[in-house]
Amino acid sequence: MICGCSVGAPSSTATNEPPASANLRAEGLLLSRCAVCHSTDLVTQQRLDRGRWEATIDKMAHWGAEVSKEEAVMLADYLSARYHPDVPDQEPAHEPEHAAEPLRVETPAAAGRPPGETAHGEVVYAHNCQACHGSGAIGGVGPKLSGNPILGDEDRFWETVLHGRGAMPAWEAALNAQEIADVRAWLGSLK
Amino acid sequence: MGRDGRDGFVSRRRFIELAAGGLACAAAGLSIFRDSGEAEAAEKLITKVSRPYDAETPVEAFASWITPNDRFFVRSHFGPPPSDRIDPASWRLSVKGLVARELSLSLSDLSRFEEVNVTAVVQCSGNGRAFYRPRAGGVQWRKGAVGNARWTGVQLRDVLAKAGVQAKAKHLHLLGADRPVLPSTPLFHRSIPLEKALHPDTILAYQMNGEPLPLLHGAPLRLIAPGWMADACVKWLTDLTLGETEAPGYYMQTAYRYPARPVQPGEQIKPADLRPVEAMIVKSLITSPHDGGTANGEIVVQGVAWTGEGRIVSVELSADEGRTWSKAKLTGDDVPYAWRTWEHAWRAPRPGSYGLLCRATDDRGHTQPERSPWNPSGFLWNGWDRITVDVTA
Structure with missing residues (x-):
């Protein structure tokens, strides 16, 4: 199968490339806000100018994507620098190893597993998880999490959230360890 | 991701690949949630x-x-519905709106209508979008968002007759069981004019190529509007509603519309100048040899050609960038709504790399253009098909 879809694939020679930290945040937004409804390969096959990227992000926000004004600008910067009309069609990726600088990804594993804060977990859940797992974690497109046995298996829970499982995307780039711990604490508090 | 990293370091490329891979795997992983194939x-x-x-x-x-x-x-816009929404035991087709009597039909109720078959091409309106310049947004389909299948079901007009269509009804609204992830996203709510709904060849299909309609293709029931683009052929059907006007909402009023007059790229087009995409237009593909393949001696170039509500009358081939054309031989049966196979024996004058082009003409006198006129959503691409072949001897 051809899945030629990497979030950061064909980098351009555009001059107004946003800084690396903003790129990382935009990539996180793609996974956490856009990929709720569709995989990012739909995004990376587009070749649009900035105006049309802005219109697209605006349409998605109207349809329910959780994107603030500041995040919408960040996404438009990122997408219009990478996926503009002058970028050639995506070939099944053979990006040379040296094409990108190594980047340190701060993994929550390195940051440990802090104690969770239930009240904040509810907020994090509402913004990131509810679309698929339902209000009150009663399930939706994704499984019911309230009372789910995975809550009793801490390793499996962290593994699933960080790296994804089945239809669920990986959240490592989008949520920090405290947020994941908070969500777990809130889920555990549900009766 | 971390499991592939070394000491908490992951190359940026690797990070990105893994992130995307997680999503790509999501497609395969869906079968964990619902056995969608x-x-x-x-x-x-x-x-x-x-x-x-x-x-x-x-x-x-x-x-x-x-x-x-x-x-x-x-x-599809949202993927297949959860299985409980299309469970054959509890699934019902509701017929309502401007009717004499509302109906709620089970699959066994539908089986009491006369069964009919139609072999028809179904094609996405955006098939070929990737060939437009400037680029149009949307899924970047190339040549293969099309297919020819034998559909079995019942005539839609028989079902509508049972409900009794009121005189003021002008459009049939169609809704399936598929739902967006977020409730704030518009539903895939479509409509077709009543004339197309009452056409004897328009069917409610429950079989595809002799098998129960697969989940990905709309189980248990979809519309087949032969000759029309696939956006009319709503899958996972649950609701037929007769109305005076087109279906409301984004997917009928904004999406799947095409300018009624020629437009320039980037031009602002008033909604009043856009019309719903309906019938397919004449188009053809070279299916053999394969694009980028090698050959020697005499080559039998083969392909398919189709149009909307008419017939294919000729297919031509060019090996010189469209300066001269040779008529191909139409083969197989001429079946309404299905595609027509064709072939043409061709010998390269000398070894080398050749571009082979094909174009078809239908019985309304329409011939495929070199490039289709630009439109904002990249619909209805029917430019000449092109492959390259390396002739070695």
């Missing part, structure tokens, strides 16, 4: 979008006049 389909189709799953057919599969179910292109 996507994992199997992914091996026989070219994935365009991992989730919701969209995939096109490799052109070589069109060597078969009938496109097999597991190689038939897949397109």
Whole structure:
């Protein structure tokens, strides 16, 4: 199968490339806000100018994507620098190893597993998880999490959230360890 | 991701690959949640979008006049519905709106209507979008968002007659059981004019190529509006509503519309100048030899050609960038709404790399243009098909 879809694939020679930290945040937004409804390969096959990227992000926000004004600008910067009309069609990726600088990804594993804060977990859940797992974690497109046995298996829970499982995307780039711990604490508090 | 990293370091490229891979795997992983057949389909189709799953057919599969179910292109806005919404035991088709009596029909109720068959091409309006310049937004379909299948079901007009269509009804609204992830996203709510709904060839299909309609293709029931683009052929059907006007909402009023007059790229087009995409237009593909393949001696170039509500009358081939054309031989049966196979024996004057082009003409006198007129959403591409072949001897 051809899945030629990497979030950061064909980098351009555009001059107004946003800084690396903003790129990382935009990539996180793609996974956490856009990929709720569709995989990012739909995004990376587009070749649009900035105006049309802005219109697209605006349409998605109207349809329910959780994107603030500041995040919408960040996404438009990122997408219009990478996926503009002058970028050639995506070939099944053979990006040379040296094409990108190594980047340190701060993994929550390195940051440990802090104690969770239930009240904040509810907020994090509402913004990131509810679309698929339902209000009150009663399930939706994704499984019911309230009372789910995975809550009793801490390793499996962290593994699933960080790296994804089945239809669920990986959240490592989008949520920090405290947020994941908070969500777990809130889920555990549900009766 | 971390499991592939060393000491908490992951190259940026690796990070990105893994992030995307997680999503690509999501398509296959969906079968964990619902047995949709996507994992199997992914091996026989070219994935365009991992989730919701969209995939096109490799052109070589069109060597078969009938496109097999597991190689038939897949397109939906939200993916298949959860199984409980289309469970054959509890599923019902509701017929309502401007009718004499509302109906709620089970699959066994539908089986009491006369069964009919139609072999018809179904094609996504955006098939070929990737060839437009400037680029149009949307799934970047190339050649394979099309297929030819035998559909079995009942005439829609028989079902509508049972409900009794009121005189003021002008449009049939169609809604399926598929739902967006977020409730704030518009539903895929479509409509067709009553004349098309009452056309004897328009059917409610429950079989595809002799098998129960597969989940990815709209189980248990979809509309087949022969000759029209696939956006009319709503899958996972649950609601038929007769109304005075077109269906409301984004997917009928904004999406799947085409300018009624020629437009320039980037031009602002008033909504009043846009019309719904309806019938297909004349188009053809070279299915053999394969694009980029090698050959020697005499080559039998083969392909398929189709149009909307008419017939194919000729297919021509050019090996000199369209300066001269030779008529191909139409083969196989001339079946209304199905595609027509054709072939043409060709010998290269000398070894080298050749571009082979084909174009078809239908009985309304329409011939494929070199490039289709630009339109904002990249619909109805029917430019000449083109492959390259290396002739070695």
